[in-house]
């Protein structure tokens with residue numbers, strides 16, 4: 001019998017090869033399933049991120065502005081800055097139509113004062129480019145409606161955030177702005193207790209970012225920006241003058257505006273930026289801010305909802321130097337017209353530059369009780385008033401502007417009393433929100 005061949009070596013080899021194939025297949029399978037798992041995780045994370053940041057209820061003031069800003073920044077970075085047509089829009093909007101006209105970057109152009117100032121500048125032939133992040137501190141649909149209004153007047157708003165240095169530099173690369181009207185801010189006195197960080201982000205970090213860009217620009221623009229009557233804080237001298245104490249802010253909002261004034265000093269001192277701060281006193285009017293008392297009182301009175309009317313702890317009336325928007329716009333344009341050129345260039349100072357602060361108020365404080373009775377009369381509805389002690393929320397009991405400095409330097413003279421201004425506001429309100437019944441006859445007939 002022939003000896004059977006020794007197959008033990010080939011069998012071993014085959015077994016070994018089979019084993020290797022199995023191991024490799026398992027490795028490939030496990031690697032691809034890992035890859036698949038990671039991809040799924042990534043997609044899930046992107047989806048979670050997208051839905052979390054884009055499905056926020058818009059009018060809830062408790063929403064963290066930070067998240068909204070970050071998303072807006074994220075989205076805007078994807079949209080802006082590419083394409084010849086975008087640059088063309090930027091150039092077209094900011095080009096003046098009158099001889100020696102300004103080219104103004106208006107930050108917060110989708111806001112209340114920003115919209116009115118942009119329209120006024122455009123109307124007289126200046127070039128206006130808006131910048132706004134359309135955050136949801138209050139109903140963004142109102143900001144979008146203002147944007148539509150500006151678009152009808154050929155004013156383009158770049159959608160982006162003040163803290164986006166790249167975007168700001170790009171805008172200054174495209175346009176040699178002569179002026180910046182800086183109105184973008186986290187506004188509101190009481191909301192600062194709910195979302196303190198948003199005040200730091202917009203009013204301090206955002207402002208610094210803007211000044212950094214402006215100081216590097218060539219030419220450097222002149223800057224006019226919105227400070228606030230709230231910087232007077234616990235000051236007891238009356239009426240408030242620019243020389244009075246502003247070192248006792250009653251709210252974080254006021255503290256960030258005061259910080260802005262000090263920061264303005266620094267950039268003026270080091271870099272030669274010409275800067276003018278305007279202390280606005282409770283500005284109201286058509287296209288106003290829904291977070292302000294006159295606005296939400298109107299809404300609540302019409303809806304039969306109770307309103308809280310504050311009084312001081314010693315039971316005195318709380319009062320404000322309510323200032324009508326058209327007067328404030330004249331003040332802003334006056335400040336722009338009298339702003340001197342910045343003296344620096346490309347981050348270097350070449351000589352002393354103008355630094356100014358002005359009150360823009362109405363010079364006649366009115367109590368909140370009186371404000372409510374004017375509204376009741378205009379709306380023909382009785383308010384359900386709850387008179388309560390002013391909560392400790394950053395409010396001050398009283399504001400009253402002395403505007404002689406603004407009058408001396410650019411002829412600022414407010415001419416609208418509260419009844420006249422509120423009549424115009426109510427007329428706009430009922431038309432904008434399509435409210436017909438009960439509003440006093442004649443409200444739509446007057447100007």
Ligand SMILES: O=C(O)[C@H]1O[C@H](OP(=O)(O)OP(=O)(O)OC[C@H]2O[C@@H](n3ccc(=O)[nH]c3=O)[C@H](O)[C@@H]2O)[C@H](O)[C@@H](O)[C@@H]1O
Nearest residue numbers: 187188228229230280281282292293308309310318368395
């Ligand atoms: O002039 C300013 O510096 C500031 O003016 C307003 O702040 P404020 O004067 O507090 O305006 P509102 O929030 O509209 O309040 C007006 C008055 O109504 C009172 N109020 C407010 C809310 C409320 O429920 N009840 C009430 O009586 C306030 O105490 C205040 O006296 C703006 O909201 C700030 O952004 C701005 O910087």
